[in-house]
Amino acid sequence: MDNFKPQISRRALLRRSIATTSLGYLGVTDALAQTGDYKALVCVFLFGGNDSNNTIVPMGAKYNDYSKVRGPATGLAQNVLLPIMDRGEGYGLHPQLTRIQALYNQGKASAVLNVGPLIRPITKTQYNQRTAVPVNLYSHSDQQQAWQQASTSGVRSGWGGRTADAMQAANTGALLPMSVSASGGALFTIGQVTGPAIVNGGLGLGLSGSDGSPTAMARDNAFQQVINFQSGLTLVQAANRTINNGIQVGKVLNNVLTGDDGIATVFPGNGLGNQLNQVARIIRARQTLGVSRQIFFVSTGGYDNHEGLLAAHQGLLTGLNASISAFYDATIELGVENNVTTFTESDFNRTFGPNSNNGTDHAWGGHHLVMGGAVAGGRMYGTFPNLAIQGPDDVGNRGLWLPSTSVEQYGATMASWFGVNSAQLDQVLPNLMNFSVRNLGFMK
Amino acid sequence: MNYIDYLLKLDANAEAKPNLAPYIAVATDVESLIAMIDAHFMNGAMPEVLKQGIRDTLATSTDPTRRARLALYLALTSAHYQIQN
Known part of the structure; x- marks a missing residue:
């Protein structure tokens, strides 16, 4: 191009500018001090x-149902x-989940036992007849989406984001999206009318190039x-106010x-x-x-253990236990342990029956952990699957549990x-x- | 705003690289640089507050490339440009 003038439209620039500093989602000023009614x-x-089959294991007489299939290698x-x-x-919880046991x-x-994506409750017979079976079971990307989306309507939003949509009045005037x-x-965090803030280890929000040098200053x-500058131009001044708010929020x-x-x-x-x-x-x-209301999404990976399950899973759950333990301690320190509820989601459970590489493969319903002072803990919820291979809860021939509880019910209880x-x-979770x-x- | 800053840095990996040569060529003379940007982007209607901001900022640097970048940044990130022009 000869020079830089017409190649980027004004509106495109404005859109990029807004996206870059997240101004579109950052509300106005006047932070409200809301202490009493906080939930996250x-x-x-x-x-x-x-592999939630190795996260929560039956003990006593039912342990034999477990050990005869898993064996010492898995x-x-x-x-x-x-x-x-x-x-x-x-x-019994996995031996690395020491803090979870203590909190329990x-x-x-x-x-919550044997949870998975469902459109409605179905039986094994209905599964075999392909009646109301969720699409693309056993596929990572599809099931990651199913857990986060909790809807079959094809909407590109998650149940966390839709929860934020429903609750947005609680955060009126907030400086940060819910x-x-x-x-x-x-x-998970994308609503139909609200969007998330994405933080990434403090990745610089605000104006880039502000490096403190004399020129930058x-x-x-x-x-x-x-x-x-008060130009008297209404739109220009409105845009300036929004930009200014965004910059100030970025600094905060x-x-x-x-x-x-x-x-x-x-x-x-x-x-x-x-x-x-x-x-x-x-x-x-x-x-x-x-x-006064916040919904967070964090994640960790590496759970696709098609081989060497025991050693890999031990390392993963060690990190999970330590991280969740520290977070729970932090909520105590901040005085919000009864206001913050932490829960797990995952693509799917893994096959109860191992493969030939001492690993396990993609399955369906699995157990999920919920922690926090507002949890009615000390017991589990839902139904533990019958561990018989090709038994009433196995929709395959290696222990692929047909969920007895849906992601919708799991999410609705917390929402x-x-x-x-x-x-x-019913808006947040259309299949509920x-x-x-x-x-x-x-939840209490 | 940060995307404009990124574009003007002429990063080797950038998806688009503007040709700043015409602006750099006149950047030693702040009034010529302002006039060129005003003509190209604001139809000669650049407000005085923005012109003065460019003058103040360019007083801190003698490097023509940096001067061109600073002036363009201030003009293109202004709501005057984004909304009025």
């Missing part, structure tokens, strides 16, 4: 498909399991003068995300620990940010605690109406 949901997505010895009781039955026994953690992802763009001063967030976190709890240095540290920092700044009313729940139990009861 934190989704920990375990990418790859967590199964856990009964004497290393961390015992928990559920409705008179003994189960304190009544602050629970598990949904926040510390793990990149995540469908002169540039920013000039920029500020232009913004502050940069400080929140990269300054001294003011949190004594030490987080593990792994990816999930760092993300949960970012979440804790934002929760700590909730009054400055003017938020309801969060403040979404019954009518709104197909299930007679709308609340699983695991």
